[in-house]
Amino acid sequence: MHDSRYITSFLAQEEADRVLANLNNEVVFLDRDSLKFRIYGKTTQLPRDKAFYGDVDGDGKYPLYRYGGDYEPPVHPWTRTLREVRDLIADKTGYLCNHVVVNRYIDGADHIGFHHDKTRDFAPDSPVCTISLGGTRKLVFQSKKKAKSKKSGKSVEPEKAENCVKSKNWGKSKKSKKAKEEDCLYEVQHGSLFVMGPRTNMAYKHKIMKTSRPCEMRVSLTFRNIKTIADGSGNIVETVN
Ligand SMILES: O=C(O)CCC(=O)C(=O)O
Numbered sequence: 001m002h003d004s005r006y007i008t009s010f011l012a013q014e015e016a017d018r019v020l021a022n023l024n025n026e027v028v029f030l031d032r033d034s035l036k037f038r039i040y041g042k043t044t045q046l047p048r049d050k051a052f053y054g055d056v057d058g059d060g061k062y063p064l065y066r067y068g069g070d071y072e073p074p075v076h077p078w079t080r081t082l083r084e085v086r087d088l089i090a091d092k093t094g095y096l097c098n099h100v101v102v103n104r105y106i107d108g109a110d111h112i113g114f115h116h117d118k119t120r121d122f123a124p125d126s127p128v129c130t131i132s133l134g135g136t137r138k139l140v141f142q143s144k145k146k147a148k149s150k151k152s153g154k155s156v157e158p159e160k161a162e163n164c165v166k167s168k169n170w171g172k173s174k175k176s177k178k179a180k181e182e183d184c185l186y187e188v189q190h191g192s193l194f195v196m197g198p199r200t201n202m203a204y205k206h207k208i209m210k211t212s213r214p215c216e217m218r219v220s221l222t223f224r225n226i227k228t229i230a231d232g233s234g235n236i237v238e239t240v241n
């Protein structure tokens with residue numbers, strides 16, 4: 001799909017197991033109550049856990065990723081394992097990231113709805129590199145053009161993508177009417193890397209679907225290269241290009 005890539009076994013099974021076990025000890029997640037947000041006038045808890053880590057220097061300067069919430073959570077210095085994975089991605093793909101959002105989906109009810117990533121703080125043309133750990137979940141893309149054309153009644157062909165699996169009854173049963181609206185579905189599995197390019201993020205919305213099937217906890221590491229740097233008090237001090 002456009003400029004994205006899905007690499008199933010970026011980390012070997014044992015390596016992915018070790019990374020997940022280490023992160024369970026190292027990462028401190030924010031309280032879900034601190035991440036409450038308003039939707040349609042109602043205050044709702046975020047349906048996943050989050051934590052922010054990255055390049056925090058000796059003076060407390062850190063990469064600032066304004067992702068759209070009212071509250072800018074603190075960015076902690078890399079843990080040993082997060083830095084290790086960041087370095088591995090840089091070695092293998094050439095993408096050097098200075099920031100990661102760790103998402104934890106405890107069960108199938110935890111999810112992230114359709115959205116595109118806010119890019120105002122991204123280094124130009126940089127991708128989002130996502131490592132998946134734990135339970136397999138469905139990552140779904142829907143083209144913004146198609147969502148629009150649904151309103152205008154015009155049809156738009158979905159793009160063909162490599163490694164993009166379709167659900168079993170994709171487009172067949174009435175139940176999967178929703179699936180017809182989705183262009184591309186990846187079953188993001190333990191140890192995989194999804195590189196979402198800037199053009200994909202611009203042309204598509206993405207989500208991690210809810211599921212009613214039993215599923216293991218999933219942790220995703222969403223690495224980004226952030227150009228906006230803030231000081232310890234949260235004031236923007238520089239923009240690196
Ligand atoms: O958990 C994932 O793989 C996706 C998370 C995501 O889309 C985001 O944090 O913006």
Ligand SMILES: [Fe+2]
Pocket residue numbers: 115116117206
């Ligand atoms: Fe996202």
